[in-house]
Ligand code: 5AD
């Protein structure tokens with residue numbers, strides 16, 4: 001595809017200034033011809049900061065019970081067809097044991113907002129992992145909680161927290177969430193987490209229903225304000241048992257452009273090539289890496305529950321054992337021209 005000089009200029013400007021005006025960002029977000037040159041520019045920056053390293057995070061999906069009813073999500077409480085499960089502490093520890101042996105030094109405990117996992121139960125799990133594996137990063141991704149709860153979990157040994165803001169625009173937020181959820185509270189959570197001392201990950205879905213280019217620009221602006229260590233984005237994918245069953249899936253190329261724009265705006269950020277990206281295209285994650293991503297999150301959950309953690313349709317990696325998933329990703333990362341590193345993979349802030 002031929003690239004107009006204006007587009008080339010905008011990409012160069014973004015690479016140098018790490019910023020553009022709202023109008024300029026909108027042009028890049030919408031321009032199909034920008035996908036490739038944005039990827040090339042982003043890969044250059046990523047190699048400058050992180051070389052060809054790709055960090056591993058082992059994902060443990062510990063519960064699919066959720067008190068929330070987000071319109072997009074397959075494990076929303078309103079989906080009464082969902083078969084619910086929660087892992088026992090022993091099962092979680094077994095996932096960690098297996099993961100540690102496979103070289104993982106970061107565990108991500110993710111789940112719906114499940115009231116069974118009280119602060120007391122969660123702190124016990126976190127401190128047991130911390131005692132057994134002093135050299136790993138413990139990442140939690142368990143949704144919105146009070147500042148006090150976040151503090152207790154931090155004191156128990158957790159050091160990172162993933163909570164996507166989902167969309168930074170208040171009106172858009174209310175279009176994809178029920179009234180009992182508020183964008184203000186979600187943002188409050190993110191700033192609390194940061195103040196407590198967590199390394200924070202945020203992010204959003206690309207192509208979620210009703211999303212506009214202006215919304216995506218607002219997401220970038222919010223991220224500039226929050227300055228998170230990790231930014232996870234992936235395409236919206238409909239799930240048939242949700243109110244958004246008939247909505248359109250997010251576009252691959254748009255996700256790739258957003259990954260590249262994020263790399264150029266946040267050179268130091270940890271950007272995962274997400275499972276959702278791998279779900280909409282067989283080489284989606286490889287494309288994500290080439291567009292600027294530098295993290296992959298293989299699944300460490302027991303195979304028996306994987307299909308049940310059903311956020312969206314046709315989710316990949318649900319039939320494979322942890323070792324297979326790790327091996328598969330290693331091969332994919334190598335084929336894409338990068339290499340997996342097994343260290344703890346902290347953010348490289350010195351680049352800022
Ligand atoms: N499509 C894509 N991503 C989804 N998530 C939830 N439901 C969907 C869906 N239908 C994402 C949300 C959430 C993360 C765990 O998964 O962004 O934060």
Ligand code: FES
Pocket residue numbers: 298299316317320324325326328329
């Ligand atoms: Fe999980 Fe390929 S990465 S099976």
